[in-house]
Amino acid sequence: MSLITLCIRIALAAYVVTLVALYFMQDGMLLPASIELAGPPTGHHAGYDVEPWHVNGDYAGYLVTPSGAQPRGTFMVFHGNAETAENKLPLAEIFVRDGYRVVVVEYPGQGSRQGKRTMLAALAASRESLGAARAQWPGRLYLVGESLGAGMAAQAIKGNEASVAGVALITPWDSLASVASTHYPIFPVRWMLHDPFDSVAALGRYDGPLVVIGAQQDTLIPITHAKRLADSHSGAHLMLLPDANHEDWFGAMNDAHWHRVLHWMQAD
Template identity: 55%
Template sequence: MSGKRMLVYGCAIAVGAYVAAAAALYAMQDTMLLPSTPPAVDLRDQPHPGESVERWEVGGQYIGYVVTPEAGTPDAGTPAAGMPAAGTPRGTVIVYHGNEESAETKLPLANVFVHAGYRVVIVEYPGHGNRGGARTMRAALAASRDVFARTRARWPGAIWLVGESLGAGMAARVVQGNEAALAGVVLITPWDTLASVAGEKYPMFPVRWLLHDPFDSIAAVAAYGGPLVVVASAQDTLIPPAHAEHLVAGHPGSRLMMLPNADHDTWFDAMTPARWQQVLQWIGA
């Protein structure tokens, strides 16, 4: 075989392999973005001093948990003038978890807001934890929006959104179209767009064309004029902090809290009571 023919065959094989890899990325992206979650234990089986935990079901289908401060919760403090009495939630915080997590893993995050006097809804996505269904980005987004709508109908009043990592992308998309109904939003270790993060991980592929949805958080919150807080970890290598900074830069009026010694998985440990108090102040809570 001549050298020219071998070169042609080699190029054809390389192109074929590239196309096959790109096709695999397109077909398997839900599996890559939403890996399986660890076994989840019902939160109601754990002790919860000062709070009550309800498993929220709609039509027999589990969609998450509702955690509410009980009367006399010591951490909630004495309400200011005009605030509800102790034990009456001051509003509702909806929490969206990251990937490789379930609603059960977010109780420590929920407790930050419960102990401040707020009802917390922890959303579960289909195919995660104890919820059945297809584990896809589309299904997770639909569930995120559905729980918001149900929360608003069940508990009229102030609603805040808190999302971490993947959940920050879900929360940002829930903001879109619901701007007037929100009292504040906290996005933790977020992307600016999923496409930009994926492009860094797979620079050899046209991921912007391959993604089913670019999950553009900047565009999703563009029309939102309420309090927006972004918490980023300076040592984050999964979603580098430049993405959070880009998100903040693209939304005038938003606030950035950078955690200098934290990474993607240790941000919660870096959040001191003073930092949480600052976040609560920024979002008007």
């Protein structure tokens, strides 16, 4: 056996081993273990109250309600993959201060929620949470998803289009398969994913207000994916944050930005 032949066989073996590892490790890569938290944010805060939210008797996230006021609708927040529901109170505050109750959805195996930490389990929980919120509170229902949560929100809408009054997707993908192909171009990742999580297809029948917020310095989910998602949906509003990346987009949003988002969502 020549040295070249040996090198080729070693390279092919390493390629196959990597393929297998990517297939079986994708849930752990996409949903890393929850970060350490000091404790749940329950109790009274300035202008709002926080309590655990349950679906079918099991903890499923947090319910944030304006103090001393009747909510004028419901926002559901779907967080990103390196976060938990405990991290999203600053985002929930944006909507609760405008008079809405906010449900911060938790995924199985994340934060304080029991269950297996997989993408498909997170998807099932997201859809179940939307159904539970619809049953619990009549009236306008809006969805907000960030990063992985944008993918979960888009998938939850599928089949529930008429019940969603508006949606905002922040640093989103057009499809998970498309993003994975960007990061792993030498592997057939479109065939390896357990689910392509195609947000474009999931929103195909949704004709309500859609806001897409993209961070132009984003290297994790490059801005091209947010643009493709917005371009695929007739009437979508695209907000670009020129100096923000995937992690600091929230700090780049000011009151004027949020007022515009709520207006586009028809929630102002």
